[in-house]
Amino acid sequence: MRIKTDPNRPIGVFDSGLGGLTVVKELFRQLPKESVVYFGDTARVPYGTKSPEAIIRFSQENVTILKQYQVKMIVIACNTSSSFALPALRQQFDLPVVGVIGPGAKKAVQVTRNGRIGVIATAATINSGQYAKTIKKLQPSIKVFGQKCPLFVPLIEEGWTGKEVSRQIAQEYLRPFKKARIDTLILGCTHYPLLKPVLRQVMGEGVMLVDSAQSVVEEVKELLQNTNCARQSQSPPARRFLVSDEPRHFHRLAKRFLGFPMKNVKRCYV
Amino acid sequence: MRIKTDPNRPIGVFDSGLGGLTVVKELFRQLPKESVVYFGDTARVPYGTKSPEAIIRFSQENVTILKQYQVKMIVIACNTSSSFALPALRQQFDLPVVGVIGPGAKKAVQVTRNGRIGVIATAATINSGQYAKTIKKLQPSIKVFGQKCPLFVPLIEEGWTGKEVSRQIAQEYLRPFKKARIDTLILGCTHYPLLKPVLRQVMGEGVMLVDSAQSVVEEVKELLQNTNCARQSQSPPARRFLVSDEPRHFHRLAKRFLGFPMKNVKRCYV
Numbered sequence: 001m002r003i004k005t006d007p008n009r010p011i012g013v014f015d016s017g018l019g020g021l022t023v024v025k026e027l028f029r030q031l032p033k034e035s036v037v038y039f040g041d042t043a044r045v046p047y048g049t050k051s052p053e054a055i056i057r058f059s060q061e062n063v064t065i066l067k068q069y070q071v072k073m074i075v076i077a078c079n080t081s082s083s084f085a086l087p088a089l090r091q092q093f094d095l096p097v098v099g100v101i102g103p104g105a106k107k108a109v110q111v112t113r114n115g116r117i118g119v120i121a122t123a124a125t126i127n128s129g130q131y132a133k134t135i136k137k138l139q140p141s142i143k144v145f146g147q148k149c150p151l152f153v154p155l156i157e158e159g160w161t162g163k164e165v166s167r168q169i170a171q172e173y174l175r176p177f178k179k180a181r182i183d184t185l186i187l188g189c190t191h192y193p194l195l196k197p198v199l200r201q202v203m204g205e206g207v208m209l210v211d212s213a214q215s216v217v218e219e220v221k222e223l224l225q226n227t228n229c230a231r232q233s234q235s236p237p238a239r240r241f242l243v244s245d246e247p248r249h250f251h252r253l254a255k256r257f258l259g260f261p262m263k264n265v266k267r268c269y270v
Numbered sequence: 271m272r273i274k275t276d277p278n279r280p281i282g283v284f285d286s287g288l289g290g291l292t293v294v295k296e297l298f299r300q301l302p303k304e305s306v307v308y309f310g311d312t313a314r315v316p317y318g319t320k321s322p323e324a325i326i327r328f329s330q331e332n333v334t335i336l337k338q339y340q341v342k343m344i345v346i347a348c349n350t351s352s353s354f355a356l357p358a359l360r361q362q363f364d365l366p367v368v369g370v371i372g373p374g375a376k377k378a379v380q381v382t383r384n385g386r387i388g389v390i391a392t393a394a395t396i397n398s399g400q401y402a403k404t405i406k407k408l409q410p411s412i413k414v415f416g417q418k419c420p421l422f423v424p425l426i427e428e429g430w431t432g433k434e435v436s437r438q439i440a441q442e443y444l445r446p447f448k449k450a451r452i453d454t455l456i457l458g459c460t461h462y463p464l465l466k467p468v469l470r471q472v473m474g475e476g477v478m479l480v481d482s483a484q485s486v487v488e489e490v491k492e493l494l495q496n497t498n499c500a501r502q503s504q505s506p507p508a509r510r511f512l513v514s515d516e517p518r519h520f521h522r523l524a525k526r527f528l529g530f531p532m533k534n535v536k537r538c539y540v
């Protein structure tokens with residue numbers, strides 16, 4: 001993998017909608033000097049209930065948009081898209097592409113003690129089996145248990161993470177993991193960091209939560225260092241946000257994900 | 271409004287995804303001789319969280335697809351699309367277009383005794399204020415109370431309508447209606463008929479549920495009779511289903527909405 005372009009160019013990040021902002025938040029925290037262009041496909045969100053073919057096609061279109069902003073690399077800040085589109089994107093585009101599955105899987109393998117890992121994600125991500133495949137490649141003896149949680153994203157976007165029903169729904173989804181005696185749980189959807197308090201409460205302190213948003217940024221940091229492509233410029237980094245639907249709704253919800261209000265949200269048709 | 275085409279042509283129905291199948295089920299029941307072509311925009315579902323501009327653009331594209339099947343009229347089997355796109359579609363296409371809002375509003379005005387009507391729907395439908403406007407035009411003294419219920423569609427698609435959490439979520443959403451002492455509740459989303467047992471349990475027998483899927487088919491029936499355009503042919507009617515994403519997932523869920531398995535599901539790119 002090589003980065004041919006100017007290190008001062010921005011990192012391109014995309015997601016099906018809002019969730020990828022948890023990755024952006026980590027990027028700002030761990031790599032505050034980097035410029036970032038984020039694209040959220042809010043006109044076609046969510047991807048987690050769509051077919052592999054649609055997910056790949058949408059992802060290709062998203063990278064084409066980000067390329068117009070001269071990005072030096074692509075971060076797929078969406079587990080569903082990472083599960084299906086990563087090979088196609090690496091093949092089609094002459095840019096380094098990093099997805100969230102690999103880093104999340106690697107981290108989980110590092111932290112598990114009993115070799116029993118749970119994964120929560122969208123239906124599409126679980127059906128892809130991509131986390132299990134990646135973990136098995138790293139450590140074939142590990143047991144992986146997957147659970148699709150389609151109600152988590154709407155619960156988070158409704159702002160109901162503090163309500164009793166969220167705990168009950170989490171209990172329902174996570175019950176099989178208790179039986180399976182996992183000691184590590186991968187948050188396999190970039191929305192889920194907002195549910196951490198509930199997940200921690202239901203699973204108990206003995207279970208490590210692996211946040212794929214954090215892990216992917218550690219990998220980006222490594223890649224930039226290894227390829228000597230960290231931003232050099234001392235001027236303030238550029239931070240742009242693009243969405244495929246009208247920006248107002250995105251703008252309102254985004255604060256919850258980023259932790260602070262954003263500027264510069266622009267509409268970009270797909 | 272006039273229908274210029276052959277009465278034996280099919281009725282075109284579209285929805286953002288699956289929900290419109292509750293309308294199709296009613297069409298099959300009330301108008302069993304009619305041919306029907308259904309289009310579900312499963313690649314871009316849902317519409318209820320998107321902007322008016324996106325909803326109108328998607329709806330126009332959906333009708334363009336249905337026109338290729340020589341439909342004699344269009345039924346918008348989606349409350350969100352009916353709220354925003356009806357005037358644009360009537361202006362752009364030389365076909366009768368019937369939406370779900372008008373018939374649902376009319377029915378509610380007919381059945382309310384105390385003049386206090388509640389509406390549950392997607393965020394976009396509630397924000398449009400379209401039910402309130404339509405009801406006020408029919409009967410200005412009626413009080414209308416709206417409540418967006420973004421968790422209902424994912425709960426229904428998850429198949430959790432029989433679970434305790436569904437009742438709790440319904441209780442949370444419907445609480446303002448109890449205070450408002452409504453006697454009529456409009457199900458302002460074509461998914462919601464699948465939640466009728468829960469809604470009835472929470473609201474009690476004293477509150478009439480108005481199913482916009484039923485009401486719109488009564489209006490279609492009237493229109494076909496009034497314009498002398500009911501299908502004449504004695505051959506079995508054609509029933510086609512088109513979707514914009516891969517048909518498998520649609521096929522699996524569709525049975526729950528239609529009550530029987532469907533044949534003839536075809537992919538149609540948007």
